[in-house]
Amino acid sequence: MTSIEECEAAIRNLSSRVAELDEHSRRKHLVERSISVAVPDLEVVFDMRLTSQGISEATTRDAEVSSPPAQVRITVSSTDLVALSEERLDPRKAVLTGRVRLDASFTDLMRMRKLI
Template identity: 50%
Template sequence: MSSIDACLAGIAKVNERILEQPEQERRKHIRERSVRVRVPDLDTVFDMRLTQDGLVDVTHRPDDTAAPRAQVVVTVDSDDLVDLAEERMDYARALFTRRVRVDASISDLLRMRKFI
């Protein structure tokens, strides 16, 4: 099981990949969304906003704490989150094998896939 700090580092790595994309590409593919990453094995939730400036306002809290509904909810175990961030796991394979669950609209899924 990875730690909360390792998960935060993984989220930061994903943010780096987003920011590596030219601003024009980010403008084309990113629509501002509230994002929640649930990590059941740590009983933790990471809340953030996906914007053209990357992932912003990243916070974490216990999973049992109430919060407004997010537009995109990703559920993933801590080790898998870190592996995805480090590109040791294929995102599509993780979805198909149900190691990652994403609750979002189809258009959000397609847009996010470009940057994960």
């Protein structure tokens, strides 16, 4: 299990990777969305906005504190979140094997699939 700080660093790393995509790909596949990343082993949720510039407005809350549902909801262990951000875990394989759970509209899932 990793720490909340390591998970926050992983989210910053993922945001940097989004920002490094060419502008055409970002405009084509990224639509501003609210995202929540639930990390059950740490009992926290990271709430943020995904924009064409990356991730913004990231906040952390206790998993028991309710919040309006995000448009894209991700559930992942802290260790897998860090592994994803460091590209040690393939996102497609993680979703297919149940290590990462995605709850989003079909359109959002198709957009994310093109980015991974």
